[in-house]
Amino acid sequence: MEIKHFTNRALWSESTSKHDFPRLTGDIEVDVAIVGGGITGLSAAYNLVKSGKKVAVLEALQVGMGTTGSSTGNLYASIDEYLFTIGSKHSEEALKAVVASRLSAIDFIEQRIQEYNISCDFRRVPFYLFTTADTSAKSNQIEKEQQAAVKAGLNISKSPPENFPFSVDEIVNIPDQAQFNPLKYVSQLALALQGDNCQILENTKVLKVEEGEPCTVHTSHGTVRAKQVIMATHTPKGIYAVHTAMEPYREHAMAVKIKGELPAGGIYWHMQLTQHYSLRPYIDGSEQFLLVLGEAYKVGHENDTAQNFKKIEEYVRANFNVESIAYTWAAQHYKPADALPYIGNSPTEKNIFIATGFAADGLVYGTLSGMIISDLIMNKENPYAKMYSPTRFTPIASATKFVKENLDVGYQLVKDLLFYGDADEVKDIKIGQGKTIKLNNERLAVYRDEQGAVHLVSGICPHMGCAVHWNNGEKTWDCPCHGSRFGIDGEVLEGPAFTGLAKPKHSH
Numbered sequence: 001m002e003i004k005h006f007t008n009r010a011l012w013s014e015s016t017s018k019h020d021f022p023r024l025t026g027d028i029e030v031d032v033a034i035v036g037g038g039i040t041g042l043s044a045a046y047n048l049v050k051s052g053k054k055v056a057v058l059e060a061l062q063v064g065m066g067t068t069g070s071s072t073g074n075l076y077a078s079i080d081e082y083l084f085t086i087g088s089k090h091s092e093e094a095l096k097a098v099v100a101s102r103l104s105a106i107d108f109i110e111q112r113i114q115e116y117n118i119s120c121d122f123r124r125v126p127f128y129l130f131t132t133a134d135t136s137a138k139s140n141q142i143e144k145e146q147q148a149a150v151k152a153g154l155n156i157s158k159s160p161p162e163n164f165p166f167s168v169d170e171i172v173n174i175p176d177q178a179q180f181n182p183l184k185y186v187s188q189l190a191l192a193l194q195g196d197n198c199q200i201l202e203n204t205k206v207l208k209v210e211e212g213e214p215c216t217v218h219t220s221h222g223t224v225r226a227k228q229v230i231m232a233t234h235t236p237k238g239i240y241a242v243h244t245a246m247e248p249y250r251e252h253a254m255a256v257k258i259k260g261e262l263p264a265g266g267i268y269w270h271m272q273l274t275q276h277y278s279l280r281p282y283i284d285g286s287e288q289f290l291l292v293l294g295e296a297y298k299v300g301h302e303n304d305t306a307q308n309f310k311k312i313e314e315y316v317r318a319n320f321n322v323e324s325i326a327y328t329w330a331a332q333h334y335k336p337a338d339a340l341p342y343i344g345n346s347p348t349e350k351n352i353f354i355a356t357g358f359a360a361d362g363l364v365y366g367t368l369s370g371m372i373i374s375d376l377i378m379n380k381e382n383p384y385a386k387m388y389s390p391t392r393f394t395p396i397a398s399a400t401k402f403v404k405e406n407l408d409v410g411y412q413l414v415k416d417l418l419f420y421g422d423a424d425e426v427k428d429i430k431i432g433q434g435k436t437i438k439l440n441n442e443r444l445a446v447y448r449d450e451q452g453a454v455h456l457v458s459g460i461c462p463h464m465g466c467a468v469h470w471n472n473g474e475k476t477w478d479c480p481c482h483g484s485r486f487g488i489d490g491e492v493l494e495g496p497a498f499t500g501l502a503k504p505k506h507s508h
Helices: 039-050 083-089 092-116 133-151 182-193 241-245 306-319 362-377 395-418
Strands: 028-035 055-058 123-132 168-179 198-201 206-210 215-219 222-231 246-258 267-271 276-284 287-293 322-336 342-345 352-356 434-439 442-448 454-458 469-471 476-478 492-494
Touching (some): 028 039, 028 215, 039 055, 039 222, 055 222, 083 092, 083 133, 182 198, 241 246, 246 306, 287 306, 306 322, 342 362
Parallel strands (some): 055 198, 222 352
Antiparallel strands (some): 215 222, 246 322, 267 276, 434 442, 469 476
């Protein structure tokens, strides 16, 4: 069933004033080129500019309008896969270092807000991970998280505050975490950084990056030469070994208006039988919203992604008196093989740095990446660089997910090449449908829009040759192998692919 109110507009983009930055015109030379104008790229730019480096931030769209502007604005020491996972896969020292590093990133954000007087609704709030009677089968995991949090040095409580919006079975309550409007933060940070030593360039799509001395970054409007390049694009563009050690996931979010009072400020993770729902209140002037993020699904693996959106709607209506659904959108993340992100030097390239594998913890890990990578470029000691290095070797912690992900990629390639095509002919495709089809030995992705016009593009992802699958909730073509996503006319929306889906070779 078509979800009529799926708008694909994030709350932040409607409540944030836009600052227009120029696009690149011609060729320039800088010390460091940063690909991506989200929280990772701008955090790195801050430290590099402060140290006297000349920097260019290259953003394909507008500052913060990618992953940063699709997040929920929550900042916390815990992680998407839970702290006890770090304890089980790594050492107690690693667990303490993960928490300390994440807390240092939250402090960095707060310090920049104070330094530049950034108005972005930042506030310190508690973090709650909890089960209720219907999910009490998972209460033992809350107990494990309580123990891991204490080992990591966090002060916790095992009871909810008064007026908690759920009837709790087990809870870990961590004070002094934070939330904010992430798009307001990065927009104003970019504005503060822009100057002689920092060019913020929007609508400047990077087409290719060449390692060298200097490196060369080819864009849609000119070339940038730089001593170092930071891939601050959530997953590095191009082909990297790290892509084989991550699983791409997507999750739907909505902002609703509820009757009665919002829950008190806080980050609410309601443990479910598989993952968790994440909730938070947000007040924008006289407007009040409850943000709800659903359970993640693997990119390109769901036939009916609109159902994931419906599940959130059912969940929020079951727990709150919903007046209206104001905004709906989706966000993407990449789960690393050993529960730690990959931050630092690209293993095969001396002057290119990557930051990826943040799972759903990208605001904090993105900020931390900017701190670590800028230290590496300036040859400064960073206490966390080694633990997060993309060259680390963690075969035991990584093995299960690494094998699973690569078996899946191989399976997707073979399955789609042998059994390609959801439809036999273009005329079989109804209005609003996207289907794959084989015509004249060409594998095509076909969408028929609301006016009946047909949009044909190649059905093969240009990144590494996997077949794309239709995403009916967002009306996009998604690659199940490494998470690249494309619009109905083939333009690349996100993921490691540099270029969009090719136009058909034959006229059909």
